[in-house]
Amino acid sequence: MGTIRYLEIADALRAAILAGEYAVGAQLPSESDLATRWSASRGTVRQAVATLAAEGLIGSRQGARRIVLRHERRHSFGELNSFAQWAEGLGQEVTSRFLSRVRRPATAEEAERLALAPDTGILAVVRLRLLDGEPTMVERTAYADWVAAAVEALPDDVRSVMDSLANESGIVAHYGEHLIDALGAGSEDARLLEIRRGSPLLRQRHVSATATGRPIEWTDDRYRAGSVTFSVSNSAVTTPLERRTGEG
Amino acid sequence: MGTIRYLEIADALRAAILAGEYAVGAQLPSESDLATRWSASRGTVRQAVATLAAEGLIGSRQGARRIVLRHERRHSFGELNSFAQWAEGLGQEVTSRFLSRVRRPATAEEAERLALAPDTGILAVVRLRLLDGEPTMVERTAYADWVAAAVEALPDDVRSVMDSLANESGIVAHYGEHLIDALGAGSEDARLLEIRRGSPLLRQRHVSATATGRPIEWTDDRYRAGSVTFSVSNSAVTTPLERRTGEG
DNA sequence: TAGTGGTCTAGACCACAAA
């Protein structure tokens, strides 16, 4: 089947690392070892270990064996972009309270983030997300004009809009950009999350785009402080995280 | 010189993208085009474009040309790990108010994050960072026992501890892990940052490690809300960011 | 000095996209 050699090797190595077969700091077998062991070429082995390096699990330096950096697995793209998918992976019960869904002209920021002409009609949706019954996050999403109809066709209580869009309309997110900062709860935030106005919130704004780079949605998610933490690992060669001034 | 072929190609492509020679969504030349144009093998060209893909600048899908996703450059590892280096890149004046520096036994969390035995002596340092004179961030760092002496040898008002450690002692950070969340200001935070207790703060905790994976420092940085934003870009293939429950 | 990862080549075949 779709048995891709380097992914097989990467999966096996990842499984061994997550199972604790290598201590943090321990050395992995050499590339040539792995190549003979899997009867694969060195290039294929390198692709496998590059995958794990990109996941932050292992590190390498010229001349020395690769070393294990962490034991924890990394979440998938889907888990990052879909609250429902993430919560399910945790085994927590996720519910949604649907608050509003209106068509209106895009604000200047929405138009820019969605690469639309100013005042293009977008679909604005507000939802409250609960984890195990606890109000956890307020989600305000602007869907681009060209997906608005597909979103409106979904039932109000749909578990995951992005999952349903993928299944029903073939609209799939391939790229994302995330902006993370903190702010005080506004009055609507406070009422919905059952906290005081001005209480600290963790805000994650993100835009999802298709494989062709076309923006699908722009969302502003506000989490109660203490309910989630974002984690990023980096190295001198891969630096996915960036710090910016102000509110991005 | 250290003229590495694929980095040359990557640099040229990156420069062209940042200069706006390709619109967002525009297609890059094909791999074979680039290979002949640079008289390099296809493998080398692929390594170049993989570099840009890891930076989030371009995306790709089998069968179609690569496309440009963004025009902005990404910060370097150093800029992410060193507040001073980051602020300098912005052209803002960064000052530090030194608050305390004491040796004490590691807390349970510090010992774990630094991979030390419980109660090992660490060096705890607290600093207030100001941007253009504005109190912006409170930084609480625990340096591992084996670097404590080197840090103590530095002057109190050193611009960047990590830079100085690299220059003076050859201790260089190669890997980092970052945990980002929000919380309310404690009384010390509030006093130092000149805000009210409970005001929202953006917290970035991170551990830096050497090329061999040995943890150097564990820090808790708290930013005034609105002063910084973190940004991460991801794709279906590279997902460096992760969301976790609770406070990590 | 031997082992290891980093770079590079020149081919090959396949899966997928677009016309």
Next chain:
DNA sequence: TTGTGGTCTAGACCACTAT
């Protein structure tokens, strides 16, 4: 159908680490 990126091979030489 043609072009494109994705996977894979079997070599080669170099830079660096470890001993």
